[in-house]
Amino acid sequence: MDYIIQFHEITKRFGHVVALDKVSLEVKKGEFLSLLGPSGCGKTTLLRTCAGLEQPTKGQVLLEGQDITHMPAYKRPVNMVFQRWALFPHKTVAENIAFGLTIKKTPRPDIIRQVRAMLELVKLEGYENRFPKQLSGGQSQRVALARALVMQPKVLLLDEPLGSLDLKLRQEMQIELINIHKRLGTTFIYVTHDQEEALTMSDRVVVMNHGHIVQIGPPAQIYQKPNSVFAAQFIGQTILFQGQVSAKNGESCQVATDELIITCPTGSDLHIGQDVFVSVRPERVRLNDTPLVDLENRLEGSIVNTIFKGPAVYYQIEAPGGRIITVQQHLEQDIPLYEAGSNVFVGWSSKNSQILLQ
Amino acid sequence: MVTSQTDRPSILSPWLRVGPLTIMMVIFFVAPIGIFFVYSFWTKEGWDIVRQWTFENYIYVLTSPVYTKLIFRSLGVGLRIAILSVIIVYPLAYTMVFKFEKYRDLILFLLAISLFSNYLVRIYAWRAILSSNGLVNWLLMSAGLADGPQPYLLYSQWGVILILLNVYLPFATLPIYSALLNLDRDVIAAAADLGASPLRVFAEVTLPLTMPGVIVSFVFIFLLTSGDFVTPVFVGGKEGMMIGNAVAEQFGALANWPLGSAMVFSTVILIGLLLGLIFLVYRIVRNVINRKRYDLYR
Structure with a gap:
């Protein structure tokens, strides 16, 4: 080179x-x-x-x-x-x-x-x-x-x-x-x-x-x-969770946080009980009126704020435990937006949870 | 350039704000000067003022070999002091700004200290240093550099120049210092980045951009020193007499206000002409330097 x-x-x-x-x-x-x-x-x-x-x-x-x-x-x-x-x-x-x-x-x-x-x-x-x-x-x-x-x-x-x-x-x-x-x-x-x-x-x-x-x-x-x-x-936005590795099996592992247990792809150097962070990009999260049963990671919350940005809309959602997370939804077509106070289900696939060690 | 500006509703209108100074200047500067300007066209006969408009005083002053000599000598002394002070002060200010950043305030303070002492005390101190049995002559003679006391030290133009230079140096420093301080460091860095050696950076960027400060300092010192009449009295002797002394004499002992006024305004006009000439030369030199404008589509 x-x-x-x-x-x-x-x-x-x-x-x-x-x-x-x-x-x-x-x-x-x-x-x-x-x-x-x-x-x-x-x-x-x-x-x-x-x-x-x-x-x-x-x-x-x-x-x-x-x-x-x-x-x-x-x-x-x-x-x-x-x-x-x-x-x-x-x-x-x-x-x-x-x-x-x-x-x-x-x-x-x-x-x-x-x-x-x-x-x-x-x-x-x-x-x-x-x-x-x-x-x-x-x-x-x-x-x-x-x-x-x-x-x-x-x-x-x-x-x-x-x-x-x-x-x-x-x-x-x-x-x-x-x-x-x-x-x-x-x-x-x-x-x-x-x-x-x-x-x-x-x-x-x-x-x-x-x-x-x-x-x-x-x-x-x-x-x-x-x-x-x-x-x-620093780069982009992230939903960050802090927790410990609670289970580990081949392909995936589980991280126990205060709010929920998150399924993540595993890395070889993880051990049970290790303190880790989990980062999820707001645009990799899905939002629905009914529970998203096909996704490994789910939580339920209520909309606090709806921030309309044109191509996308950001929802600030209060999760159980009082934590506010921001979720992005792309507007591919004209769909009605959730209003503040409405109950929503949030979910994302395990491959979109990223474990960070530091 | 985007500059933020806070638009506060003004309590005082601009006229009110400049008012006090304007009134003061009119009462204490414009009016007296105006009165003397009128006087300069009158004449004195015995102890009476003859209120008849005439150029007599001006003709007298400007054709008198004594007074014209005094005026030109004053301009010459002022000019030499102004040139010397700019040459001395520029490197000092440059060093303060670019090399001794930590000691800037200390140096400024030291410069200001010299203003604490009374002007006359300093003149006497200089007399002690420059007199025939003073420090300088003693050193020169001890070192075998002179056979006897050197006459040019005291009671000469150079004595006057030396002392006025010393007195006005702090005033000369500030305009150049602040011009250098306001210089954008990145502009200097950019010149170096584009290949200019330190000397080229100074000649192409630093000096041209601080020229306004140099001009202010120069004019300031020139005006202040060419009109001085105290220092010549104490250390000027016959050779160091300046037009200020002649004016003081006319307004004092001889009580000839019309002639004194005419001397003042003759000097003012000549100073104006001289400064005009200096700036003309400066502009021409600058234009010669700048003549290489890149007129790309000629």
């Missing part, structure tokens, strides 16, 4: 705060990799060690196998798109995009040709003589992208570049970034705290928390097979 970037046991301390704790990660050439996590998880710090804007306290950063840990930022063939874009306010759009090329002493006709190509790529033709303060957020974001891409970086680093755009624009830009990534084939490392964004765009997602990597995998795997309570709760 061709790795373009390798982080080897990166530790970064700011005073007494440990931002990164022995983080190792390999980035494949040409992939779209997202670093996903809550704020303060170390994702931006990891990105900045790659750009050379932050020196790791310990560990190495390798670029195509070469140690670049101590190479200053301005010598690294990687470029960054900053969170608030960080455009040069005293330079025009064209000058912003041309900045890196003029530093490299690229001949002027080449600069003009490349700047023009970039303006076209990010759909900003006609804006070249505007100043950053005359641009909207989305336009500024495109300039920041063009300014980095014109350098033909080996890796493009993006630090929550869509964070300050409104939802609709953000979704448009996500698709545009995916298209640009496909077209150029550049390796993208993308930092975000928005799980939906990470799932939408990435080839692989790196879930981070408290300076550690929690899980690495393709979006579907991260979502369907979270390896921890943190991953299950």
Whole structure:
């Protein structure tokens, strides 16, 4: 496998705060990799060690196998798109995009040709003589992208570049970034705290928390097979139960929780009495007026809230014991919604209960 | 750029809010200046003011070799102090902002401490240091660098410049310091990320973006020092006399308000012209630097 970037046991301390704790990660050439996590998880710090804007306290950063840990930022063939874009306010759009090329002493006709190509790529033709303060957020974001891409970086680093755009624009830009990534084939490392964004765009997602990597995998795997309570709760929504393994037989096992006994697919390393969590995705749960006898896991409850979202409806259901769980129902056709107070039966198949150890 | 703004219903209308200052400025600044402006077109005969409009005073001031020399010397002294202070203060402010982040407040406090002491006390202290048997001369002579007391230290333009520089340094620091402090760190990081060496980052990004602070500091110090008349009295001697001293003389001992006023407004006009010239040169230089606009579709 061709790795373009390798982080080897990166530790970064700011005073007494440990931002990164022995983080190792390999980035494949040409992939779209997202670093996903809550704020303060170390994702931006990891990105900045790659750009050379932050020196790791310990560990190495390798670029195509070469140690670049101590190479200053301005010598690294990687470029960054900053969170608030960080455009040069005293330079025009064209000058912003041309900045890196003029530093490299690229001949002027080449600069003009490349700047023009970039303006076209990010759909900003006609804006070249505007100043950053005359641009909207989305336009500024495109300039920041063009300014980095014109350098033909080996890796493009993006630090929550869509964070300050409104939802609709953000979704448009996500698709545009995916298209640009496909077209150029550049390796993208993308930092975000928005799980939906990470799932939408990435080839692989790196879930981070408290300076550690929690899980690495393709979006579907991260979502369907979270390896921890943190991953299950941070990515998508989950109904979480806590209990002990009470029975185990070949294919399946039972977990006794306060509310009910849940049948789950078993893992080989489970033993009776072990404390575990069970995660169930809200959209994998069925809802009915009558008991769902064909499903292994069932409970009965009453609707507390009905939250209509268009393609789906969310029900908050009070289960026996007072616990509120949220269940999602897809609306494939116009069906009457349950009203608050109505009694419902909830059920899911054992294969949709996922055991989590931590 | 999206900025959040809280729209609170205003209790005071904007006019009321700027009112007190406006009234104060009109009564204590605009009116007296206006009165002297009128005076500058009158003349004095014996102890009486002749209320007849004439340019006589201006012609007298601007053709007198003594007064024009004093005016240009004052501008020269102010200009040198302003240039020196910007050169001294910029690296200090830069270091405070980017290197000694922890000690910023301490350094600011130390700068402010120098303002605690009385202005005159400091001038006397400098006199003690610069006088013929003062510290500097003693050191120079002990080190064998001078045969006798150096005359240029005290009672000279450089003496005045040295002391005014020292006095106004804290004021020069603040505009540049705050300009550097408000600089977006990511913009600097972006320049480095795009391949600019630290020197290029400074020349292409840091300096141009903090130029407004530099200009404020420069103008501030230039205006304040070129009109000073206290320091020249104590350490200026004959060579260090400035237009402020001549004005003080006209308003004081000679009681010739019309001529004094004309001196003031002649100086103001020349200062205006000089600053205008400086900015013109600055604009031209900047435009030459910026001439490489990427006019892509020409």
